[in-house]
Ligand SMILES: NC(=O)C1=CN([C@@H]2O[C@H](COP(=O)(O)OP(=O)(O)OC[C@H]3O[C@@H](n4cnc5c(N)ncnc54)[C@H](O)[C@@H]3O)[C@@H](O)[C@H]2O)[C@H](O)CC1
């Protein structure tokens with residue numbers, strides 16, 4: 168789903184009205200109704216809602232939401248931070264249609280006590296103070312309103328954007344002058360703040376309000392991953408399926424002391440739906456990898472004195488690869504000098520699509536040209552540290568421009584880059600770029616990267632012709648599995664195998680979300 172700027176959103180609204188004949192008042196009606204539904208869905212127990220409205224169209228959405236909440240038998244108090252006479256256009260019309268009296272709070276002296284009194288009687292606050300029309304700095308009156316909302320203990324649902332936030336900001340935002348938000352509903356398409364702002368604690372959803380797809384255009388060139396973007400991966404299988412239809416993945420992984428990385432990648436690959444998964448691993452660790460799960464096949468490789476894959480294994484791996492659909496190289500390999508040579512030779516010569524991760528990437532430091540010359544599609548999955556080594560810059564520099572760095576590397580090495588971390592970036596050689604919003608800090612634990620490699624390889628085994636589709640699907644599902652695992656065991660106790668167990672739930676959640684009109688971003 169495209170990310171659009173505030174100005175592009177205004178253009179989309181205008182074009183929707185001018186070219187597609189949808190009145191702007193209808194857009195506002197749909198937006199306000201979605202906001203009311205978001206409150207009820209997220210807080211079904213809430214009996215009383217305080218709707219705080221500014222004087223622009225964001226406030227207009229608030230009036231519509233208030234009318235609908237009232238119709239849904241909720242107690243509603245509208246707190247209008249302006250003179251009703253000063254309302255214009257659609258917002259003025261929606262104010263007229265409200266159907267009950269609003270409380271006008273426009274004095275800086277009394278606003279705090281007025282809002283405190285209203286909040287004492289409410290269960291939820293709907294924040295409709297400022298939206299995409301906000302120009303900093305926040306006026307003193309609005310600043311007091313935002314401070315009062317933030318000081319209350321109530322959950323806050325943001326209409327469009329948390330008030331006071333920069334809609335177009337591409338970095339995390341914080342500060343006193345921005346409303347905190349526990350949930351947000353935005354309209355038509357997400358703005359950069361919804362993806363990069365780190366302002367909403369809970370769910371952010373995008374509600375369609377009447378703009379046709381053709382009207383949603385953006386020059387940002389950035390997309391956020393949603394299940395609809397990888398629906399092909401979620402499709403039901405034909406009844407006459409056999410395992411040959413879902414590919415055979417070869418995972419070259421593991422070393423003495425790191426058998427778990429190989430096993431987790433292999434299991435995640437199977438849980439992602441690969442027909443068959445074979446883990447090729449040094450002789451001395453084969454038994455431990457094989458004993459992890461009976462469904463995994465294993466191949467024993469010649470090894471160095473350190474129990475890592477040795478150069479003599481290259482021929483055997485290449486022979487094996489001939490029968491495979493896809494290859495993954497990296498989890499738990501170590502940086503043994505011989506093993507590094509194995510990786511380089513495999514990447515150089517492979518004729519099958521490849522996922523390269525972890526020590527597979529460390530082996531390519533100063534050798535990244537090999538990616539450009541690869542015979543088949545490659546997907547690399549570096550974390551920021553690995554990316555910094557591949558690019559010869561510091562991790563801090565990578566983190567300061569994650570999108571730019573991933574895009575450059577993808578275009579110059581002709582590879583798909585999955586730059587991991589909070590808000591994983593996926594960049595394709597074509598310039599197409601995706602951002603992921605699923606996942607949580609609990610996933611910062613050993614082995615979650617191996618699980619991602621496994622999921623990605625499993626999807627690629629099924630869809631070898633579409634590596635970008637597999638990359639966006641794998642990253643989104645992996646984050647969702649992390650969220651489901653977190654809901655079960657908590658952020659602190661989450662471990663990588665929880666993600667493997669939760670992957671089936673992630674597939675189910677993604678499929679379910681295809682049925683809903685609202686698009687969840689996280
Ligand atoms: N498709 C859609 O996205 C739709 C969105 N809608 C909603 O409309 C707002 C944008 O409305 P707009 O009137 O352009 O702007 P705002 O309401 O966000 O704010 C403008 C309003 O506030 C004043 N203002 C601006 N900056 C400040 C400031 N620093 N301090 C105080 N006041 C400020 C300004 O003068 C204006 O009066 C969008 O977010 C959606 O919620 C529509 O409903 C239709 C479809």
Ligand SMILES: [K+]
Pocket residue numbers: 225294295296297298325326327328329330
């Ligand atoms: K708002």
